[in-house]
Amino acid sequence: MPTITVLTPVHEGGDRYLSELYECLAEQSLPEGWRLEWVLQEDGRTGRPLSAVPDAPWISKGDGRWGGASQARTLGLARATGTLLRCVDADDLLPDSETLARDIEVLAADPALGWTVAPCLDFFPDGRREPGPYDPDPGPLAPGALLAGARGGAFPVMGTTLTVRTEIVRLIGGWPAIPAFEDAAVALFCEAVSPGWMQSLPGELYRKHHAQHTASPAYHDAEETRVRRQIVIDRAEALHTRGWRWTPQVLERAPLMPERAPRVPAQAPLLLETASGTCG
Numbered sequence: 001m002p003t004i005t006v007l008t009p010v011h012e013g014g015d016r017y018l019s020e021l022y023e024c025l026a027e028q029s030l031p032e033g034w035r036l037e038w039v040l041q042e043d044g045r046t047g048r049p050l051s052a053v054p055d056a057p058w059i060s061k062g063d064g065r066w067g068g069a070s071q072a073r074t075l076g077l078a079r080a081t082g083t084l085l086r087c088v089d090a091d092d093l094l095p096d097s098e099t100l101a102r103d104i105e106v107l108a109a110d111p112a113l114g115w116t117v118a119p120c121l122d123f124f125p126d127g128r129r130e131p132g133p134y135d136p137d138p139g140p141l142a143p144g145a146l147l148a149g150a151r152g153g154a155f156p157v158m159g160t161t162l163t164v165r166t167e168i169v170r171l172i173g174g175w176p177a178i179p180a181f182e183d184a185a186v187a188l189f190c191e192a193v194s195p196g197w198m199q200s201l202p203g204e205l206y207r208k209h210h211a212q213h214t215a216s217p218a219y220h221d222a223e224e225t226r227v228r229r230q231i232v233i234d235r236a237e238a239l240h241t242r243g244w245r246w247t248p249q250v251l252e253r254a255p256l257m258p259e260r261a262p263r264v265p266a267q268a269p270l271l272l273e274t275a276s277g278t279c280g
Contacts, residue, residue: 005082114194118203159183
C-alpha cells in the first residue's frame with residue numbers, strides 16, 4: 001500500500017501543541033489505497049514529548065541525542081517507509097482534512113514531478129490567518145524560481161509546505177547541519193534536481209507564538225542569518241551547475257487520477273472518532 005510519511009521533530013518543552021497536530025493528522029482523508037505514517041522524533045531522550053501523543057499503529061516514535069531540528073529529522077528519516085515525505089513542525093497544523101490528499105494527487109498524476117509546495121497561512125493566537133507576501137502562481141514552478149527568491153532575500157514559500165518523493169530527500173543528503181533555514185534548504189535542493197508544482201490552496205498553518213524558534217533573538221542574528229543562507233545558496237547553485245537530475249525509475253502515468261480520486265480515512269474509525277476538528 002502506498003504511504004505518505006509525515007515527519008515531525010519535537011523537543012522537551014516544544015510539545016505544547018502536539019496533541020492538536022495529532023488530531024489534525026488523524027482527520028486527514030487520503031485517496032483510496034493510501035495510508036498515513038507519522039514519524040515523531042524527539043530531539044533528546046526524555047520521552048516526555050512523545051507521551052503527549054497516544055500509541056497507534058500509524059505512529060512511529062523515536063528519540064536520539066539532542067542536536068537540533070536537522071538532526072532529529074535525519075534520525076526520523078531512517079524510519080520513514082513512505083514513498084512521499086512531508087515535514088510538519090510540532091507547533092503547526094494542516095489547514096484542512098484534504099491537505100495531504102491534494103499533494104498526493106498532484107504527485108501521483110505526474111510521476112515526473114519530484115515535489116510540491118503550497119501557500120502558507122500565518123496562524124495568530126486570536127485565530128487570524130494571513131497569507132505570505134511572496135506566494136508564486138499555482139501550477140508548474142519555473143526552474144530556479146525558489147533560488148532566485150533566496151538570492152533576493154525573499155524566499156517565496158515555507159519549506160515545511162514541501163511534499164516530496166522520499167527518494168529525492170535521501171539522494172540530496174537531507175537537511176543541512178545549520179541552526180535554521182534547513183527546511184527551505186531541502187526545497188532549494190529539490191528544485192535543483194527535479195521539477196516542482198505550486199498548489200493553489202494553503203498547505204500549512206504556521207502558528208505564531210512567543211516561544212517559537214523564529215521569535216528568538218538568536219534566530220534574527222544578522223551574521224548567522226547571512227552565513228546559513230549563503231551555505232544553502234552555495235549548495236543549491238552547485239547542484240544546478242553540475243546538472244544532475246532526478247528521474248523516476250518508471251515514467252508512466254499513475255492509476256490515481258485527481259479528478260476521480262475518492263477520499264477515505266487514513267486511519268481506523270476509532271482514531272477518527274477521537275479527533276476534535278482541529279484542521280480547518
